[in-house]
Amino acid sequence: MVLNEDFQVAVPTAFYEDETLNLKATLQHIDYLATQGVQSVLVGGSTGEQHSLTLLEKLQLLDALKKLNTHNDLEIIFGVSSIRQKEAEILAQKINTSNEVTGILLGFPPYILPSQQEAISYAKSVISFANKPTILYNNPRRTGFDITIDTYLTLLKDDWVIGIKEAGNPAHLPELLAKIEKPLKVYMGGESAVTEKLALGFNAISSIAGNIYPTEIKQWFTELKNKQPSSDQTIATKIEELYAYSPLPYVKSKISENEGISFGICRRPLGNNE
Secondary structure (H helix, E strand, C coil), X not given: CCCCCCEXXXXXXXXXXXXXXXXXXXXXXXXXXXXXXXXXXEECCCCCCHHHCCHHHHHHHHHXXXXXXXXXXXXXXXXXXXXXXXXXXXXXXXXXXXCCCCEEEEECCCXXXXXXXXXHHHHHHHHHHHCCCEEEEECHHHHCCCCCHHHHHHHCCCCCEEEEEECCCHHHHHHHHHCCCCCCEEEEECCCCHHHHHHHCCCEEEECHHHCCHHHHHHHHHHHHCCCCCCCCCHHHHHHHHHCCCHHHHHHHHHHHHHCCCCECCCCCCCCCC
């Protein structure tokens, strides 16, 4: 019950111009990343416009993974989160029978502000349906819900929980790590303040820029982890350029340009120019 890769690319979901799901382009991009040496991808997470996807669309995306041309050693993490626990459970149950999905990234319901106990019950239930290695995703800026240290400690007792993706206050991480004994994958989301986060105990990344510069970002992250100077003097500029825009529309346009596929648009209001 482990996830081996510390470099993961958070894959966007492709849509046609009418905002319907473009499974073909999504799979083409994942296959492309695999040919570039990427060994772990996140599908249907925040970068995949998760909460714009209906349950049916998520199930279609899950089923489509069977058509990938990649080798079997590609680590595929599937995002699971819903404002309704029942829908998260249905998706998790389908993931349980998937041969393609290695593990799940378990996000918490947005907007409704569950209590810590309600969140614990939600997480325990979804994890029990999936029965796959699980990364807990704390992203209070997006959801309004912030996992406490005690809630983390409760959920980390489950052997399926092998990692966390912490997008809240990174300064809390040393306290958490001091209170647990098992090895833990600690993912940062995106490319900001990487050196500072590594110093706090983060040891893995869910990369956005890796969609455009997969080999360069992987090498850059590995060098930072090993406390080596970057061998690519242009990478900082490339990252700054990405985050100078609305990142997701920029990433999608670059995927289309670099790979020669029609990756399409974001679902509005993302990508609005006015």
